[in-house]
Amino acid sequence: MAQNIWVFCEQRDGEIQSVALELLGVAKELATKTGEKVGAILLGHKIKDKAQDLIAYGADEVHVVDDKELACFLTEPYAQATAQLAKQYQPSVILFGATSIGRDLAPRLSARLKTGLTADCTKLENDENGNLFMTRPAFGGNLFATIICPDHRPQMSTVRPGVMKKCEPDYNRKGEVVEEKIEWDKSKFGVTVIEEIKNDDSCDIDGKIEDAKILVSCGRGVKDVAPAKELACKVKGAVAASRALVDVGVMDHSRQVGQTGKTVRPQAYLAFGISGAIQHLAGMEESEFIVAVNTDKSAPIFKVANLGIVADAAAVIKNLNKLL
Ligand SMILES: Cc1cc2nc3c(=O)[nH]c(=O)nc-3n(C[C@H](O)[C@H](O)[C@H](O)COP(=O)(O)OP(=O)(O)OC[C@H]3O[C@@H](n4cnc5c(N)ncnc54)[C@H](O)[C@@H]3O)c2cc1C
Numbered sequence: 001m002a003q004n005i006w007v008f009c010e011q012r013d014g015e016i017q018s019v020a021l022e023l024l025g026v027a028k029e030l031a032t033k034t035g036e037k038v039g040a041i042l043l044g045h046k047i048k049d050k051a052q053d054l055i056a057y058g059a060d061e062v063h064v065v066d067d068k069e070l071a072c073f074l075t076e077p078y079a080q081a082t083a084q085l086a087k088q089y090q091p092s093v094i095l096f097g098a099t100s101i102g103r104d105l106a107p108r109l110s111a112r113l114k115t116g117l118t119a120d121c122t123k124l125e126n127d128e129n130g131n132l133f134m135t136r137p138a139f140g141g142n143l144f145a146t147i148i149c150p151d152h153r154p155q156m157s158t159v160r161p162g163v164m165k166k167c168e169p170d171y172n173r174k175g176e177v178v179e180e181k182i183e184w185d186k187s188k189f190g191v192t193v194i195e196e197i198k199n200d201d202s203c204d205i206d207g208k209i210e211d212a213k214i215l216v217s218c219g220r221g222v223k224d225v226a227p228a229k230e231l232a233c234k235v236k237g238a239v240a241a242s243r244a245l246v247d248v249g250v251m252d253h254s255r256q257v258g259q260t261g262k263t264v265r266p267q268a269y270l271a272f273g274i275s276g277a278i279q280h281l282a283g284m285e286e287s288e289f290i291v292a293v294n295t296d297k298s299a300p301i302f303k304v305a306n307l308g309i310v311a312d313a314a315a316v317i318k319n320l321n322k323l324l
Pocket of ligand 1: 257261276294
């Protein structure tokens with residue numbers, strides 16, 4: 001019988017991704033209801049020492065595959081490893097972050113396991129019998145659909161980073177670390193990594209928006225983003241944008257907040273010249289403190305703002321830069 005709630009714990013360069021820790025928190029809540037265990041899948045090379053972190057964040061058992069075939073993410077080896085583990089242990093649920101890796105891997109796995117997958121969930125609940133209720137926006141974000149997978153196991157879902165809250169780590173928690181070996185079918189490895197070229201992450205303002213504590217976010221009302229970038233640098237934050245600035249090529253899509261961008265939950269979200277369309281709010285309204293600057297006092301962004309300033313965005317940014 002299928003049992004236990006698993007989380008695919010994505011790591012990059014040996015660093016566990018924040019979304020994996022968020023998912024362990026949800027998995028723990030789901031497992032409390034059914035009396036199951038929380039299992040973490042940790043794949044990579046030279047990553048074994050990260051297992052303890054996963055236990056601290058809620059995993060009861062960590063299935064580690066430490067193998068050089070998994071040093072870089074490639075779909076086929078990762079799909080073979082996760083499929084083999086899932087077939088062996090038969091978890092009732094497997095959760096993935098809706099990252100580029102999770103979005104690539106989860107559908108492969110669901111096809112191999114002949115089960116369903118609900119993408120981009122914003123809420124996960126379950127009943128005592130272990131049925132998972134996976135809620136996600138539908139019809140352009142105008143309504144929420146709750147999807148179930150009653151006839152197949154595991155129940156699979158991807159969840160966008162920043163949507164769920166991590167629990168506080170407890171490094172006194174005890175858990176089991178199981179080292180797994182995979183029987184590779186190398187005849188299916190069609191891709192080889194020749195060289196890995198990384199983005200230059202040395203500048204903080206270009207850091208991942210889902211990890212930033214402070215976001216300086218610009219919309220169409222910001223004509224020049226350079227002072228906003230200076231502000232982001234001064235407050236040790238990152239720059240983000242509404243889709244309006246992404247569509248015109250001023251900002252990269254990786255900086256877009258919202259329904260078709262990223263979901264963020266920073267300690268402070270500074271929205272400059274952003275109207276607050278529903279698709280934008282969907283990605284930032286859970287921020288801890290929202291400051292909105294807009295010349296239009298009836299802009300919808302003010303409805304979610306903790307502090308609203310009716311003013312010219314460029315002038316406020318200029319003054320803040322001067323003050324800081
Ligand atoms: C299916 C779908 C998915 C979408 N996904 C996303 C998404 O992921 N993210 C997203 O952001 N949008 C998304 N959109 C687009 C969204 O509907 C809005 O069009 C977009 O968010 C508007 O961006 P904006 O607020 O920057 O621009 P606008 O709506 O044009 O607002 C500009 C604001 O700037 C103010 N302003 C003008 N001049 C100044 C000034 N000098 N100082 C201060 N304020 C000023 C104006 O009063 C106005 O409120 C999506 C739309 C659809 C249909």
